[in-house]
Amino acid sequence: NAGVTQTPKFRILKIGQSMTLQCTQDMNHNYMYWYRQDPGMGLKLIYYSVGAGITDKGEVPNGYNVSRSTTEDFPLRLELAAPSQTSVYFCASSYPHETQYFGPGTRLLVL
Amino acid sequence: QQPVQSPQAVILREGEDAVINCSSSKALYSVHWYRQKHGEAPVFLMILLKGGEQKGHEKISASFNEKKQQSSLYLTASQLSYSGTYFCGTLMNYGGSQGNLIFGKGTKLSVKP
Numbered sequence: 001n002a003g004v005t006q007t008p009k010f011r012i013l014k015i016g017q018s019m020t021l022q023c024t025q026d027m028n029h030n031y032m033y034w035y036r037q038d039p040g041m042g043l044k045l046i047y048y049s050v051g052a053g054i055t056d057k058g059e060v061p062n063g064y065n066v067s068r069s070t071t072e073d074f075p076l077r078l079e080l081a082a083p084s085q086t087s088v089y090f091c092a093s094s095y096p097h098e099t100q101y102f103g104p105g106t107r108l109l110v111l
Numbered sequence: 112q113q114p115v116q117s118p119q120a121v122i123l124r125e126g127e128d129a130v131i132n133c134s135s136s137k138a139l140y141s142v143h144w145y146r147q148k149h150g151e152a153p154v155f156l157m158i159l160l161k162g163g164e165q166k167g168h169e170k171i172s173a174s175f176n177e178k179k180q181q182s183s184l185y186l187t188a189s190q191l192s193y194s195g196t197y198f199c200g201t202l203m204n205y206g207g208s209q210g211n212l213i214f215g216k217g218t219k220l221s222v223k224p
Contacts, residue, residue: 103152
């Protein structure tokens with residue numbers, strides 16, 4: 001049981017570049033989430049999904065897109081990277097309203 | 112909507128106790144507590160549900176006052192391994208798009224030898 005895995009672990013992007021952050025879970029959880037965490041701050045919800053084919057915006061969705069074609073995968077897409085998107089990104093999964101299990105995170109630096 | 116945690120930071124000696132508080136201005140269905148060590152992902156500690164049910168570690172205790180919309184995490188006889196940032200996440204409604212955790216800004220706990 002790998003739990004929640006994220007790739008890459010670290011990435012440097014130039015302003016305007018695009019990338020996809022990958023997230024996979026093997027716990028058969030319906031709910032999946034993407035958070036960002038800025039230095040010294042709490043977690044802010046970007047997007048979430050309650051099942052394959054269903055996604056919705058969280059607190060800070062601007063500049064990001066998601067898709068959920070399978071139960072296991074929930075990729076996060078950054079279309080035009082901006083310095084304000086420099087952050088640590090965590091993916092998480094859970095049963096409805098239960099414990100959230102977090103992936104190890106992706107550190108993104110936009111220069 | 113973001114819950115307010117207090118204190119923002121606390122320094123303890125090994126063996127001392129600490130209390131971390133989490134307050135919301137909205138009625139809560141549940142409160143979730145997580146601990147995050149530097150450079151790592153948050154790790155689940157405990158869930159407190161409306162009605163008094165608790166799920167979590169045996170060695171960590173917490174309370175949930177539904178009327179006051181407050182939760183407290185009690186760390187007793189602290190160990191070096193307790194160091195980290197503690198986050199509370201509050202769930203206001205059960206079901207649908209309202210069922211997402213909103214996290215506080217965290218309480219940084221440092222335990223010294």
